[in-house]
Amino acid sequence: MPLFKRFALPMFAGIAALSLAACQSEAPSDEATATAGPEAKPGVKITGARVVLPGVAGNPGAAYFSLDNQGDAAVTIAVVAVEGSGRTELHAGDMKVLDGGKAEARTHLDFVQGGPHVMLFDVSDRLKAGDQTELTVTFSDGDKMSVPAKVESMGTAAMGAMEHKN
Numbered sequence: 001m002p003l004f005k006r007f008a009l010p011m012f013a014g015i016a017a018l019s020l021a022a023c024q025s026e027a028p029s030d031e032a033t034a035t036a037g038p039e040a041k042p043g044v045k046i047t048g049a050r051v052v053l054p055g056v057a058g059n060p061g062a063a064y065f066s067l068d069n070q071g072d073a074a075v076t077i078a079v080v081a082v083e084g085s086g087r088t089e090l091h092a093g094d095m096k097v098l099d100g101g102k103a104e105a106r107t108h109l110d111f112v113q114g115g116p117h118v119m120l121f122d123v124s125d126r127l128k129a130g131d132q133t134e135l136t137v138t139f140s141d142g143d144k145m146s147v148p149a150k151v152e153s154m155g156t157a158a159m160g161a162m163e164h165k166n
């Protein structure tokens with residue numbers, strides 16, 4: 001595809017299309033599904049969790065959230081599990097696998113569209129836009145936190161991204 005065509009696409013659509021294409025090539029590995037448990041980690045809060053369904057069934061979806069670490073120690077995410085999704089990977093904005101998401105003490109870590117995100121593979125068709133599912137973060141020390149996550153369709157997510165643009 002000539003480069004100018006790629007850049008002619010609206011920005012969010014371009015990012016979404018590139019993201020999904022890039023994620024297709026990831027080889028599946030062992031399932032890393034955490035069991036949900038509501039134990040809290042002191043000083044750590046997870047907010048704004050949402051799951052964006054794949055635009056085409058069988059493609060990967062994505063999950064986003066903010067992790068606020070007001071604790072005295074850095075926390076590192078080992079794995080993020082989403083109920084209704086199989087394997088997940090933490091990706092950087094360029095779709096490369098993130099080697100653990102780390103939030104230093106009194107900082108926050110944001111997983112956002114176009115930035116670091118959780119890639120969801122084998123998304124169940126039982127997950128429907130408008131539903132709520134559960135997102136569980138397992139930290140490198142074994143602690144777990146689960147929060148409800150809003151399920152959105154890709155179209156809704158793109159609209160949201162436009163609305164929130166400054």
Ligand SMILES: [Cu+2]
Pocket residue numbers: 019023091095117118119
């Ligand atoms: Cu990705």
